[in-house]
Amino acid sequence: MIKMAEQKQYRVKIDFRKCGNCGACVAVCPTEALHLDQIKLSSKDENCIGCEFCVITCPADALALSDE
């Protein structure tokens, strides 16, 4: 995918003290920017489009997006 110059680069911030590794965020991510391996959740920030579906869905308040 070609990124437009004005498109923001988001970063998914995961608070691992709160994250329960349940995959609810993975299930709602439209761009496969989140992956749950056997140990923990990880993000592929270049895929993130900033929709915040994961942030809204997380039961544990463990996710936030930043766009610096």
Next chain:
Amino acid sequence: MNKAYDVIVVGAGPAGSLAAKHAALGGVSTLLIEKHPVIGCPVCCAEAISTTGLTNIVEPDPRWICSEIERVRLHGPGNSKAGIYHPKAGFVLERKIFDRAMAEQAAIAGADVKVGVDALDIIRGNNGDISGVVADDNGRSVEIGARVVIAADGVESQIACRAGLNPVLKPKDIHSSYQYLIGGIELEPRTLEFYFGNETAPGGYIWVFGKGGGLANVGLAIMPTKSPHKKAVEYLDEFIARRFSRYKIIERMTGGVPTYMEALPLYKDNLLLCGDAARVIDSLTGAGIANALLSGKLAGQTAARMVREGISGEFYRKEFLKIKGRELKFYYLCRQIYLKLSDDDVVNILRFVDDIFGEKEITGINPFEVITKIIMSHPKLLTLGRHLLTMN
């Protein structure tokens, strides 16, 4: 390429283990892979299942049954309540043991079981069919060949995405859940408690499922779009402080409960989906264990016949929907109605349920009939139902 199998099953939850067991019983070489090193851990579940949901598929075993269920207590806003007394209604399981026991049954039936193996992608052969999976096998990248792949990889369902299906849920199609295992409490034995109301658990409910010995699963599911800022965990903490004066938190877990997705095919080419990965959830209650067991069993049986007789995955889709299709659609509609209820509606419904059941002992319940009765006798629900049906 590692040793190839006839059937690879991804994910050793209830769906995957039943699939592997029945594929192996069907006489084909089968591999069950699970990304976690321990089967049944972690498991995000309140662990309740109806008697028929379990016993139609698996013989109950005291090793993994914590408690029998004979009573359900429903609590609504303003102290409204209703009770249903139904001996032999169901069970609260110990899924840590249950899930492993199901994987053991798969192994006894002849399937190979490998833990610490995370399926990352599917491999396609020259004819476009799926010919295996790429996996991280305890830190080593491997390719494992297969003639049929069964995706039983739960709510996060990545294999279906890799195969070009779209299981991605909108936040309005998932319930956001949080649960504690708590100890040191006293509860009415063999009873499930439910708490409803837009303040208590917007778009969802709270459950207290006793496990015996002063233990209980206490959790909730909310509709995230109804409460984008206040999180599931906050509602649960508030509730527990109100409901129990003394308790100890032993474990915590988070979870996502998908709704049924009629548009998601149950198979594509030689890939079959089952359990949460296929989104075959009862959308009203969020119950998914029974459908995981059934869909897993049918997927496994079909996979064996695909290998041996060359039948299509369509057989699985038809068989499963013949049994569950109507129910899945009905509960999905009920969920849509449920999401529109006001607290007053909930109070009225509980009163109605109490009138039907009171404390009388019943020997069986047909949820379909009861819910239809509730809808038919509440003009608002009926109008909502009709409206939703015409929109679909």
